[in-house]
Amino acid sequence: xxxxxxxxxxxxxxxxxxxxxxxxxxxxxxxxxxxxxxxxxxxxxxxxxxxxxxxxxxxxxxxxxxxxxxxxxxxxxxxxxxxxxxxxxxxxxxxxxxxxxxxxxxxxxxxxxxxxxxxxxxxxxxxxxxxxxxxxxxxxxxxxxxxxxxxxxxxxxxxxxxxxxxxxxxxxxxxxxxxxxxxxxxxxxxxxxxxxxxxxxxxxxxxxxxxxxxxxxxxxx
Amino acid sequence: xxxxxxxxxxxxxxxxxxxxxxxxxxxxxxxxxxxxxxxxxxxxxxxxxxxxxxxxxxxxxxxxxxxxxxxxxxxxxxxxxxxxxxxxxxxxxxxxxxxxxxxxxxxxxxxxxxxxxxxxxxxxxxxxxxxxxxxxxxxxxxxxxxxxxxxxxxxxxxxxxxxxxxxxxxxxxxxxxxxxxxxxxxxxxxxxxxxxxxxxxxxxxxxxxxxxxxxxxxxxxxxxxxxxxxxxxxxxxxxxxxxxxxxxxxxxxxxxxxxxxxxxxxxxxxxxxxxxxxxxxxxxxxxxxxxxxxxxxxxxxxxxxxxxxxxxxxxxxxxxxxxxxxxxxxxxxxxxxxxxxxxxxxxxxxxxxxxxxxxxxxxxxxxxxxxxxxxxxxxxx
Numbered sequence: 001x002x003x004x005x006x007x008x009x010x011x012x013x014x015x016x017x018x019x020x021x022x023x024x025x026x027x028x029x030x031x032x033x034x035x036x037x038x039x040x041x042x043x044x045x046x047x048x049x050x051x052x053x054x055x056x057x058x059x060x061x062x063x064x065x066x067x068x069x070x071x072x073x074x075x076x077x078x079x080x081x082x083x084x085x086x087x088x089x090x091x092x093x094x095x096x097x098x099x100x101x102x103x104x105x106x107x108x109x110x111x112x113x114x115x116x117x118x119x120x121x122x123x124x125x126x127x128x129x130x131x132x133x134x135x136x137x138x139x140x141x142x143x144x145x146x147x148x149x150x151x152x153x154x155x156x157x158x159x160x161x162x163x164x165x166x167x168x169x170x171x172x173x174x175x176x177x178x179x180x181x182x183x184x185x186x187x188x189x190x191x192x193x194x195x196x197x198x199x200x201x202x203x204x205x206x207x208x209x210x211x212x213x214x215x216x217x218x219x220x221x
Numbered sequence: 222x223x224x225x226x227x228x229x230x231x232x233x234x235x236x237x238x239x240x241x242x243x244x245x246x247x248x249x250x251x252x253x254x255x256x257x258x259x260x261x262x263x264x265x266x267x268x269x270x271x272x273x274x275x276x277x278x279x280x281x282x283x284x285x286x287x288x289x290x291x292x293x294x295x296x297x298x299x300x301x302x303x304x305x306x307x308x309x310x311x312x313x314x315x316x317x318x319x320x321x322x323x324x325x326x327x328x329x330x331x332x333x334x335x336x337x338x339x340x341x342x343x344x345x346x347x348x349x350x351x352x353x354x355x356x357x358x359x360x361x362x363x364x365x366x367x368x369x370x371x372x373x374x375x376x377x378x379x380x381x382x383x384x385x386x387x388x389x390x391x392x393x394x395x396x397x398x399x400x401x402x403x404x405x406x407x408x409x410x411x412x413x414x415x416x417x418x419x420x421x422x423x424x425x426x427x428x429x430x431x432x433x434x435x436x437x438x439x440x441x442x443x444x445x446x447x448x449x450x451x452x453x454x455x456x457x458x459x460x461x462x463x464x465x466x467x468x469x470x471x472x473x474x475x476x477x478x479x480x481x482x483x484x485x486x487x488x489x490x491x492x493x494x495x496x497x498x499x500x501x502x503x504x505x506x507x508x509x510x511x512x513x514x515x516x517x518x519x520x521x522x523x524x525x526x527x528x529x530x531x532x533x534x535x536x537x538x539x540x541x542x543x544x545x546x547x548x549x550x551x552x553x554x555x556x557x558x559x560x561x562x563x564x565x566x567x568x569x570x571x572x573x574x575x576x577x578x579x580x581x582x583x584x585x586x587x588x589x590x591x592x593x594x595x596x597x598x599x600x601x602x
Contacts, residue, residue: 098240111227
């Protein structure tokens with residue numbers, strides 16, 4: 001197997017009050033792979049995702065992107081790494097409701113230096129990949145929950161990130177919409193994106209290449 | 222901010238945020254505008270209104286009794302608008318003459334025609350023999366009333382009317398002089414021609430009586446009988462304060478509350494700008510968190526929040542200064558007051574609103590940059 005796109009080696013996280021959230025967790029995500037991180041609530045799954053996405057720093061251990069250590073970079077460099085290499089999909093979609101689906105998707109290309117026409121072209125492509133091209137001009141507050149989540153996915157993949165980090169992406173969707181989003185993630189993974197998805201969904205876990213189970217901050221599977 | 226495209230993105234993001242959060246934007250702009258408008262309008266109306274009130278008091282029909290400037294020498298400042306060409310013969314005065322010694326002008330409109338007082342005054346003045354009196358030696362450019370001169374000459378003169386233009390307004394001045402006790406006349410006696418009042422009423426002139434500062438009330442009490450022996454009740458005595466003092470008093474009185482209200486306007490502007498901008502951070506926490514997760518640098522978010530507040534406050538300030546000026550002009554026009562639109566005040570108030578915006582924006586920007594993406598993006602927040 002090729003070297004991992006993103007990996008965490010013996011990552012630990014302790015709070016200021018000394019509570020251990022993660023304890024020497026190791027996980028790798030390779031290109032074209034979808035890794036599901038499962039476990040009970042409070043196990044440390046979202047903390048792991050935050051550390052992998054440079055939204056939080058580990059107390060111990062290393063985070064590597066394309067083999068280079070990134071957990072100790074400056075805040076500015078971390079922002080740049082996120083902007084260039086990492087996409088996020090959250091349970092709460094956080095769309096700007098006054099904007100259209102297209103504009104929300106284009107938001108993912110802000111500060112990219114691209115011309116507006118190029119952004120529109122890429123945003124249209126991303127919306128096409130999540131089967132929402134026909135709703136490109138619809139305002140976000142007129143979209144259903146499932147459609148909003150797919151727009152959020154389009155916004156996450158519009159920059160063609162090497163890694164997509166998903167935190168309960170189907171957690172607030174009905175089974176049908178959850179299945180659609182899971183299928184889209186599977187398709188993205190098949191297209192070469194490395195995906196790490198934190199989930200309670202058995203369906204999503206079943207569709208994953210690998211499953212990592214965490215309990216009480218430790219890897220159990 | 223590495224390129225022009227990034228700056229363009231920042232402006233786009235900022236304007237998008239202002240439009241998306243339009244309710245707050247309208248609140249900030251509106252609040253800032255109302256506050257600045259209050260400040261500008263009330264400051265202008267303060268100046269215009271108090272001046273108009275003072276002018277109204279000063280120009281009211283009746284006789285204004287006021288203290289004569291010290292030592293009978295009329296301060297140049299008071300009569301700097303004096304238009305000598307407008308001097309005219311006033312009925313009741315025996316004559317109207319001008320006596321000039323160098324650049325000192327002696328108005329001697331009541332010196333006896335047949336006598337040599339005018340000539341004598343000129344001679345005495347030029348010979349600098351005008352000593353031993355309570356009057357200062359005339360200084361260059363000063364205007365001296367002939368009554369004072371006559372007083373010094375020991376002559377018993379009637380009250381000496383003359384007409385001047387002060388700020389373009391014709392005014393008949395009666396110099397009510399204390400008569401020398403050595404002449405056996407009561408010092409309270411006031412001599413004036415009743416024709417003066419009649420003339421003033423016909424012409425619509427203001428009549429001002431100058432008296433010794435410690436005798437203003439006595440003169441005010443005695444003057445109606447002198448001017449209108451038959452019907453003294455027809456003579457209205459206005460005030461013992463000179464118009465400039467009236468203006469100052471009125472300005473002080475009105476300024477005290479109008480300035481308070483004006484400054485309250487700035488407080489309104491400050492509150493309207495700062496509170497919603499700072500509170501927006503909590504409301505927009507998920508949005509900020511998302512932007513951080515998407516790789517927007519903290520500095521980018523900081524600049525955006527500051528820029529949002531700056532633009533809103535500036536727009537409100539400009540709008541408020543415009544509306545405030547219009548309100549002031551409208552009120553002044555309706556009331557027939559002179560308008561006091563002060564561009565400097567408008568610019569200063571816009572500057573104040575912008576300062577509030579920058580302060581509020583900076584505070585909110587710092588708070589926004591500190592938002593933890595992990596917490597901000599947690600479901601339910």
